[in-house]
Amino acid sequence: MRLLLVGISHRTAPIEIRERVDFQARGVELALRTLASRQPGGAGGEIAVLSTCNRAELYLACDDVATAKSDLVAFVSAFHNVDADAIRPHVYDVTDLDAARHLFRVAAGLDSLVVGEPQILGQVKEAHTAARQAETAGPLLNRLFHACFAVGKRVRTETNLGSGAVSVSYAAVALARKIFGDLEGRNVVVLGAGEMGKLTAQHMKSQGVKQVTIVSRTLAHAARTAEAIGGAIAARWEDMDAALGASDIVITATGAAAPILTKARVESVMRPRRGRPLFIIDIAVPRDVEAAASEIEQVFLYNIDDLQASVRENLARRAGEVERAEAIVDEELGKFATWMRSRGVIPTVVALRQSFESIRRAELDRLDFKLSGLPPEAREEARARVDEITHLLVEKLLLTPTEQLKGLSDPEMASLYAEAVTRVFGLEESEPKTENRVEPFRPKSRPASSPGRPR
Amino acid sequence: MNLVPFALYAAAFIGYALHFARRTTLSARLATTVLAAATLAHTFIIGMLTMEVGQVPVFDATSAISMFVWLLAVAYLYTEVTTDERAMGVFILPLILALQAIPAFKASAVRSSVLRGPVFGIHVSSLLFAYASFALACVIGITYGLLFKEIKTKHLGVFYARLPSLQVLDQMNQRAIIVGWVFLTIGLVAGVMFAAQSQAPALSLEDPKIIVALISWAVYSFELFAARRIGWAGRRTAYLSTVGFAVVLMNFVLVSYLTSSHRF
Numbered sequence: 001m002r003l004l005l006v007g008i009s010h011r012t013a014p015i016e017i018r019e020r021v022d023f024q025a026r027g028v029e030l031a032l033r034t035l036a037s038r039q040p041g042g043a044g045g046e047i048a049v050l051s052t053c054n055r056a057e058l059y060l061a062c063d064d065v066a067t068a069k070s071d072l073v074a075f076v077s078a079f080h081n082v083d084a085d086a087i088r089p090h091v092y093d094v095t096d097l098d099a100a101r102h103l104f105r106v107a108a109g110l111d112s113l114v115v116g117e118p119q120i121l122g123q124v125k126e127a128h129t130a131a132r133q134a135e136t137a138g139p140l141l142n143r144l145f146h147a148c149f150a151v152g153k154r155v156r157t158e159t160n161l162g163s164g165a166v167s168v169s170y171a172a173v174a175l176a177r178k179i180f181g182d183l184e185g186r187n188v189v190v191l192g193a194g195e196m197g198k199l200t201a202q203h204m205k206s207q208g209v210k211q212v213t214i215v216s217r218t219l220a221h222a223a224r225t226a227e228a229i230g231g232a233i234a235a236r237w238e239d240m241d242a243a244l245g246a247s248d249i250v251i252t253a254t255g256a257a258a259p260i261l262t263k264a265r266v267e268s269v270m271r272p273r274r275g276r277p278l279f280i281i282d283i284a285v286p287r288d289v290e291a292a293a294s295e296i297e298q299v300f301l302y303n304i305d306d307l308q309a310s311v312r313e314n315l316a317r318r319a320g321e322v323e324r325a326e327a328i329v330d331e332e333l334g335k336f337a338t339w340m341r342s343r344g345v346i347p348t349v350v351a352l353r354q355s356f357e358s359i360r361r362a363e364l365d366r367l368d369f370k371l372s373g374l375p376p377e378a379r380e381e382a383r384a385r386v387d388e389i390t391h392l393l394v395e396k397l398l399l400t401p402t403e404q405l406k407g408l409s410d411p412e413m414a415s416l417y418a419e420a421v422t423r424v425f426g427l428e429e430s431e432p433k434t435e436n437r438v439e440p441f442r443p444k445s446r447p448a449s450s451p452g453r454p455r
Numbered sequence: 456m457n458l459v460p461f462a463l464y465a466a467a468f469i470g471y472a473l474h475f476a477r478r479t480t481l482s483a484r485l486a487t488t489v490l491a492a493a494t495l496a497h498t499f500i501i502g503m504l505t506m507e508v509g510q511v512p513v514f515d516a517t518s519a520i521s522m523f524v525w526l527l528a529v530a531y532l533y534t535e536v537t538t539d540e541r542a543m544g545v546f547i548l549p550l551i552l553a554l555q556a557i558p559a560f561k562a563s564a565v566r567s568s569v570l571r572g573p574v575f576g577i578h579v580s581s582l583l584f585a586y587a588s589f590a591l592a593c594v595i596g597i598t599y600g601l602l603f604k605e606i607k608t609k610h611l612g613v614f615y616a617r618l619p620s621l622q623v624l625d626q627m628n629q630r631a632i633i634v635g636w637v638f639l640t641i642g643l644v645a646g647v648m649f650a651a652q653s654q655a656p657a658l659s660l661e662d663p664k665i666i667v668a669l670i671s672w673a674v675y676s677f678e679l680f681a682a683r684r685i686g687w688a689g690r691r692t693a694y695l696s697t698v699g700f701a702v703v704l705m706n707f708v709l710v711s712y713l714t715s716s717h718r719f
Contacts, residue, residue: 158479163616178606181620274686277621294607298689306609313611 007057041068164314
């Protein structure tokens with residue numbers, strides 16, 4: 001069985017196409033069920049659908065890769081009601097270890113629009129869960145996804161690929177956490193009822209702050225924004241100082257031409273706070289807070305440029321971690337390749353076990369005949385004993401050969417052994433006809449196809 | 456004998472430096488394990504000495520420093536285990552190493568029979584524990600200052616990435632100061648009681664050791680007062696805890712070796 005990936009992503013398709021090929025909108029479960037009934041690439045295939053706003057990928061374990069490819073494109077076109085010719089130029093397809101490498105890189109966040117973003121690993125996990133629930137994931141895809149989770153986890157813990165905020169509102173939250181630790185129980189005041197302020201406030205709210213207060217020149221605007229955020233309250237412009245006094249984090253985003261918070265005003269707000277720190281995020285252009293306000297002890301003032309500079313630094317730092325993450329991908333791909341190769345001998349192992357089991361069954365049947373003279377109870381007991389003993393015997397006899405065969409990492413050697421075992425035990429008749437084409441592992445290069453196992 | 460823990464503390468320092476740079480789970484475990492081994496070896500030495508002399512094994516400045524280092528290591532390990540925060544290790548270990556160098560390379564003096572009894576034991580161990588707490592507070596205060604500066608000046612760098620939040624550092628600092636202050640007070644009271652009991656001539660305001668101890672008590676009392684009443688927080692209390700520990704260290708190391716009034 002081989003592995004095939006067919007998909008589109010932000011690297012190959014513009015947003016207009018990605019929007020139309022959104023499996024989440026139409027339902028991943030429905031897609032999996034439809035695909036399972038179509039059986040692309042032959043019967044007994046395994047399927048998983050990975051769908052995010054930046055990618056739509058179909059992972060398939062099947063026997064006939066060439067047919068499956070065109071089947072999948074036709075399916076995508078029909079499922080989303082998009083002309084196949086419109087999507088075909090944007091579709092990429094890779095097979096076997098290249099497909100595995102692709103998924104590993106995706107799970108690590110290496111293929112993301114923002115390198116190292118943390119959500120992707122969760123989305124990959126969802127894709128696997130959906131496939132398991134729809135019963136379209138089998139041994140190959142289960143192994144593949146578990147391996148990619150390991151990659152994602154290692155990259156997260158062993159490199160700094162995901163460290164540092166890479167968006168302005170994340171950077172603001174990260175800074176707030178460095179000052180206050182936990183954001184629970186903190187009060188946030190937003191000056192201005194505009195879109196920017198609302199977005200940042202929403203982000204803060206999702207981090208579990210206690211109270212968000214919107215202060216605007218028009219109370220009705222403030223009330224509307226507060227309602228849109230949900231659970232926030234509105235305050236009058238005249239009550240601003242009182243609100244500031246009770247706050248820990250202030251987000252200023254008004255359209256005012258001159259600074260609203262002068263140094264003197266911030267000083268007067270700070271006096272009764274008795275050293276409680278105040279974090280001011282000024283995302284307005286032109287600025288709402290006088291730069292000199294940052295001179296006040298226990299006042300931390302960041303404007304939009306400061307936050308953007310921090311975002312740029314973090315992006316640069318992440319780029320430096322890519323190499324380490326790629327090394328982890330290579331390492332885990334090596335392990336996965338060994339496992340894939342060990343699968344090449346599985347039909348032989350299965351045939352060997354079936355052969356031993358059929359001999360055992362035949363002998364048990366003969367025993368029945370010999371035991372026919374005994375009373376029924378004694379006969380049952382004797383048969384059960386012999387059944388148990390012979391079963392254990394066969395298991396023990398086959399344990400070492402099975403392990404030895406599965407442990408062969410060199411595909412040439414594996415096929416020689418499989419051939420020898422097939423001949424010695426006369427397995428030709430009983431061996432299931434499964435094609436196993438497993439290519440040797442070559443890091444970072446497209447594996448060339450190798451001939452099938454000699455028979 | 457104090458050389459073994461010294462060597463292990465040195466290894467632990469390397470471990471913590473490595474962890475500070477790399478921040479992997481392995482380096483974290485390695486650093487903690489080596490420090491735990493060092494502390495255990497040190498515990499063994501102090502335990503042996505205690506059994507040998509039948510009381511707190513502190514007879515002079517050198518043995519007092521060894522005891523202090525041990526308490527500091529235990530206090531730090533406790534903080535590390537309870538907060539799961541290892542970034543501070545790289546700051547604590549140099550202090551531990553520098554102080555442990557004294558007992559490691561300098562033999563202890565002859566024991567005096569005057570320095571015995573439960574009150575003396577309380578006096579010495581309370582003060583040493585107070586000093587260990589102040590040492591922790593000082594290191595936490597320094598890291599607070601470093602992080603504060605990075606956030607304030609908007610140059611987010613090494614400390615921003617590695618240290619816990621300002622709030623957490625401030626709380627840890629406050630807690631260490633309170634514990635230290637309580638033990639300092641107990642130690643000083645026990646000292647007065649011991650002096651009265653043994654009728655030693657040492658208790659006078661001419662004794663530089665006592666003067667400096669009172670100064671450090673005043674500094675820490677002010678710090679606690681300022682934090683609660685005037686609203687001094689963050690950087691100011693952090694600075695005060697470094698000033699306080701500088702006074703303590705001067706008393707503990709310099710005054711001990713330079714004057715003969717208090718033997719340690």
